[in-house]
Amino acid sequence: MNLTSRQRAYLKGLAMNIDPIFQIGKSSLTPELTQAVSEALEAREIIKISILKNCADEGNTLAQMLAERTHSTVVQVIGRKIVLYKPAKEERKRKIVLPN
Template structure:
């Protein structure tokens, strides 16, 4: 992903609310599956890591990205932005700028 594409996604993500909150149980298989389903439906999601979670936001973002095969767009403090294009091309809503 180029910096131009990442910048475009950051701009889109500014207007969306967090879809998930990760708490003290950290990343469970259920949370990972729910994030995967949300990525398929929305393509771009925002996740909040609560203060009672012992894990670091960056490490959670990296693990979520690997498990859901998505791109970590940005991590700011306790907010994570993930992007993955929909598998069905007819359902894709976000068109990234050309490299």
């Protein structure tokens, strides 16, 4: 999903007010973590993830890999924080309405 700059800015604004719900550590991206992120995206649509200092992988690389595996969109990567977005499959469950 390609976001316009306006949509990305809107999502960044929403992400400012949420806390990270996952941490990526030494074991990096495990199948369990990927599954949990996917489930959280379905429930929340936008999530923030922290990368711990003991994780050797680069933030942008992790973000791209997670986005591919969960079929989501990388909103932003700032330092050791990743923000991912994925609209809910069912339209009636969608909480976030993107501007056009």
